[in-house]
Amino acid sequence: xxxxxxxxxxxxxxxxxxxxxxxxxxxxxxxxxxxxxxxxxxxxxxxxxxxxxxxxxxxxxxxxxxxxxxxxxxxxxxxxxxxxxxxxxxxxxxxxxxxxxxxxxxxxxxxxxxxxxxxxxxxxxxxxxxxxxxxxxxxxxxxxxxxxxxxxxxxxxxxxxxxxxxxxxxxxxxxxxxxxxxxxxxxxxxxxxxxxxxxxxxxxxxxxxxxxxxxxxxxxxxxxxxxxxxxxxxxxxxxxxxxxxxxxxx
Numbered sequence: 001x002x003x004x005x006x007x008x009x010x011x012x013x014x015x016x017x018x019x020x021x022x023x024x025x026x027x028x029x030x031x032x033x034x035x036x037x038x039x040x041x042x043x044x045x046x047x048x049x050x051x052x053x054x055x056x057x058x059x060x061x062x063x064x065x066x067x068x069x070x071x072x073x074x075x076x077x078x079x080x081x082x083x084x085x086x087x088x089x090x091x092x093x094x095x096x097x098x099x100x101x102x103x104x105x106x107x108x109x110x111x112x113x114x115x116x117x118x119x120x121x122x123x124x125x126x127x128x129x130x131x132x133x134x135x136x137x138x139x140x141x142x143x144x145x146x147x148x149x150x151x152x153x154x155x156x157x158x159x160x161x162x163x164x165x166x167x168x169x170x171x172x173x174x175x176x177x178x179x180x181x182x183x184x185x186x187x188x189x190x191x192x193x194x195x196x197x198x199x200x201x202x203x204x205x206x207x208x209x210x211x212x213x214x215x216x217x218x219x220x221x222x223x224x225x226x227x228x229x230x231x232x233x234x235x236x237x238x239x240x241x242x243x244x245x246x247x248x249x250x
Contacts, residue, residue, distance in 0.1 A: 013078070013211075020075050020208055023199035024068050030200075037155045056104065063103050064137050070130035071208055078215060087122050089153050089180070090114040096132055096151070100140075108143045110136075113152040120180065121153075123235050127212055135184055135209070135231065138202035142188040142227075142229075154181040177237040181221075184231045191229065193222040209233055 035162035038058045046054070093114045100110050122128055132151075139149045158179050195210070210220045217236040224230070 003227055008223065017075055019199065020204070020211060021072065023204050023207075024075065026071060027200060027204060028065050028068055031061050032064050036231055045091065060103060067130035067134035067137065071127060071134065071212075074125075074127040074212055075208060088119050090119060090123055092122050092129060092132070093131065095129065096136060099133065100136060103137075105149075107146050108140050109142065109146075109148045111150045113150075113151045123214065123216060125212075131205070131212065131233075132182065134201070134205045137232075138152060138205050138226075139184050139188075139231075141187045142191060142202055143186045144188050147187040149183050149184065149186045151182070153178065154183055156181065179218075179237065180235045182233040182235070185228050187228055190224055193229075193231065206231065 035058055038054055038061065041052070042054055047147050097110075099113045100112075136149070137152065143149050155178055158177065191202060192198075193203055193206050194206070198206075199207055206220060206222065212237070213219055213233060219234050221232040221234060222230065
């Protein structure tokens with residue numbers, strides 16, 4: 001069953017944001033350190049193949065920094081900036097698929113499917129693309145050698161109050177809302193993705209997702225079944241009222 005670990009009420013949001021910013025900086029510093037190490041390993045005597053492999057490694061390390069840098073602004077502030085222009089889910093997932101193809105997957109098979117609901121518009125936030133890319137990159141790193149990572153879009157009916165009653169049926173009561181789920185699954189080893197997990201790699205990205213999705217009335221679900229890890233970013237129905245933040249209460 002999916003895990004819906006609540007955020008501990010004893011941790012103020014300002015502290016959560018500060019800890020995530022520190023963790024992002026630490027993660028980027030690690031990537032930069034790895035780039036520097038790869039650069040030191042370059043040698044004039046390396047053949048064309050070795051130079052090409054080193055270039056790919058450096059490019060991959062640099063690519064992993066970009067989404068984290070783009071997530072710094074939305075983590076630092078509770079004000080959600082609108083996305084630049086309208087985009088359907090199918091367009092977003094198409095861009096992700098192209099970027100993953102350009103960067104390579106370390107022989108991990110990457111599958112993506114926007115499904116029948118891909119024509120629906122994405123949420124009006126500017127952090128969705130870098131968040132999804134960071135989640136894909138860290139999942140590819142976590143996947144088993146020659147394993148598989150699958151991203152797809154789902155939708156379901158669920159109760160607006162408490163989200164306890166979930167239905168896959170086309171009908172529903174007037175109290176139901178349509179939630180869209182961006183789901184990522186991989187066959188890598190089990191990993192602690194709870195709120196208390198160390199903030200590095202994919203647990204860090206999941207922690208960022210919890211903060212950002214919580215700001216628009218969504219949430220993150222995680223689970224493990226049949227040696228497959230499932231992470232679902234649950235987005236509320238478009239037009240749903242957003243939770244009131246600290247600035248709204250003043």
